[in-house]
Amino acid sequence: MSIGIAGNVAARVGALASAVAVAGCGLLDVGNPNDLEEEAIRAEALAAAVVNGTLALVSSSVSQSWQPYLVASDELHWVGSRNGWQSLDQGFVDDPLNEFIDGAFPAMGQARWMSDLALEILDAHVSTHPDSDQLKYQLARANLYSGIIYMVIGEVQEDFAFSDRSEGAEPVGASRMYTVLDDAVVRLNAAVSGFAAAGDDAMAASAMAVRARAHHSRAVWDALNPSASGDGLVNSAQAGADAQAVVDAVAGADWVFNLTYSASSLSNSMAAWINDRKENQVDTSIVTVSAANDIDGIALMDPIDDVADPSVVKWLNQWKGGSYLDRGGIYPPLTIASTRMMHVIMAESALASDDAEDFARHINDIRSMDDLTDYDGQIPSLEMLQHMRRVTVLLQGLRLGDMYRWGIEGMLWQDVSDAVRCPGVMMPVPNIERTANPQNWEAGCG
Secondary structure (H helix, E strand, O other): OEEOOOOOHHHHHHHHHHOOOOOOOHHHOOOOOOOOOHHHHHOHHHHHHHHHHHHHHHHHHHHHHHHHHHHOOOOEEEOOOOHHHHHHHOOOOOOOOOHHHHHHHHHHHHHHHHHHHHHHHHHHHHHHOOOOHHHHHHHHHHHHHHHHHHHHHHHHEOOOEOOEOOEOOOEOOHHHOHHHHHHHHHHHHHHHHHHHHHOOHHHHHHHHHHHHHHHHHHHHHHHHOOOOOOOOOOOOHHHHHHHHHHHHHOOOOOOEEEEOOOOOOOOOHHHHHHHHOOOEEEOOOOEEEOOOOOEEEEOOEOOOOOOEOHHHHHHHHHHHOOOOOOOOOOOOOEEEEEHHHHHHHHHHHHHHOOOHHHHHHHHHHHHHOOOOOOOOOOOOHHHHHHHHHHHHOOOOOOHHHHHHHOOOOOOOOOOOOHHHHOOOOOEOOOHHHHHHOOOOOOOOOO
């Protein structure tokens, strides 16, 4: 399943969501039909437009905020001319002055703020019209999109501040960022129940899949904080229950839940930098590249069948909009959840519980989608999990956390980099927010 904004609606509702009326005087005191006061979007007739605007902003933010996070990991690497990307590639994650961390943050703040406003507006509408199925459905959508942006913030940010436009807020604090993931789950709970009440089983399953990811990411946060330790395995009963329910709901199909982009709505910023500008590229531990840094093959092999890993091929074909050998464009979807992700979540829970049989079953449920040989102990189970997790969530904004919890270092990470000195450190609150909102910001990697 994919969610996106059709036609030119994204542009219209994005402008609607952020419009601020400007007062004039004298000769300049003329009416402008494009000027909209904030109160206008609180009209009941615009409920769906408000939620669509939230989706547009969330989709834009995800496409911007994932890229610096993934360049710091071993999924993407710098091949262009901008030193800010090189710095991330070398593991300097905790730099509030990095232009690409700084540049992605406003979209994240806007998406988070708009998602909260949409919930406020839709909650008020439903309170006024408790029998309106249409308004309750829009509220479920608003909860889903708010849950997504809260989840992504909790996954990629070391700290955050819930500022209200020009009114600064105190930082959450690095030691309390788990609360953002908890808040994501609260929103996703409401989305699941709202879609279920509306009888939309497909959207209920989608929201449940996102919730499974959020629960798992919450467990990963615990594994990384205050510092990474142990074998890095996590076991979330809530994530496992949701994952199994999703697999059952889609009857085991190779299903995905995507954010979508198009020429008539908005572009995928990460794809523009990689496919169009070629500033970054998929890491050479995953693909082979030509002298022009175009993908010309798959480097990451399946550890049992020694073939180009089919999950890698699947995600790269999606990324390029056809074949991974294509140049690709600026509108590929971004996967938030999938059946493959659900199975690897359950496989990890089984391994953490020393349930070898259930572990193999879920690993083989993924492998059977690509007609691969069943896993039957050919390699150590943790090694198998790490491989399957890597290929299953490729380009889905999760890799850096996995590297930290399993003690994997990027090939270009410098010994003095934040990623090496402080395993677990994520993206900082950048300079643009620190300048506008002076607070006692903690150093993620002192």
